[in-house]
Amino acid sequence: STQSTGGYENDEPSGESPGAIDNAGLLEPGATDHTQLRSFMQELQDYMVVPSKMWSLLVAWYGGGPAIPRRVVRRSYSGTLVVDVHLLRIELVRSSQLSATTPTILAVSKSTKMREVRARGCEMLGLEPKDVQIWDYHKNVKAKVLADMAATLREENIVNKQALLFE
Numbered sequence: 001s002t003q004s005t006g007g008y009e010n011d012e013p014s015g016e017s018p019g020a021i022d023n024a025g026l027l028e029p030g031a032t033d034h035t036q037l038r039s040f041m042q043e044l045q046d047y048m049v050v051p052s053k054m055w056s057l058l059v060a061w062y063g064g065g066p067a068i069p070r071r072v073v074r075r076s077y078s079g080t081l082v083v084d085v086h087l088l089r090i091e092l093v094r095s096s097q098l099s100a101t102t103p104t105i106l107a108v109s110k111s112t113k114m115r116e117v118r119a120r121g122c123e124m125l126g127l128e129p130k131d132v133q134i135w136d137y138h139k140n141v142k143a144k145v146l147a148d149m150a151a152t153l154r155e156e157n158i159v160n161k162q163a164l165l166f167e
Helices: 052-062 114-125
Strands: 072-074 081-083 088-094 104-108 134-136 163-166
Touching: 088 114, 104 114, 114 134, 114 163
Parallel strands: 088 163
Antiparallel strands: 072 081, 088 104, 134 163
16 A cells, blocks of 8 residues: 555655665674664664565665564553564474574564464474473473463563473
């Protein structure tokens, strides 16, 4: 729809080109998956969130990137919609590979439901979802089974860089 990009779908930019979009400075150094923003980044000062259609238009006009896609989520306490900019980076641990030195990282919104964590985690670890039980594996200790697949990571009190054990 023309509303999502301000009605500029068929227009060309006017004036001098600002050059290619460069989002690399927004990302943590060494981040290869384009999910981890630097922690000190502030909206409107360091970056601007734009709808995906607007992003596509800007890239078509100016080139560059990388895209840093984010979800719009509803805050549970107020019901307002917000863009979930800073993702959780969850360490996925397979019970048969506890000694693995390089963890598998899943970058997701705090509002992600456990059913999606299970599906994506099983895909990443090569497991069958119906055969998997997920544990809160805080400090390498089985703290509790995460059995409510409708619960969000926020509701389960999962924090950044926390491990989940897939057993």
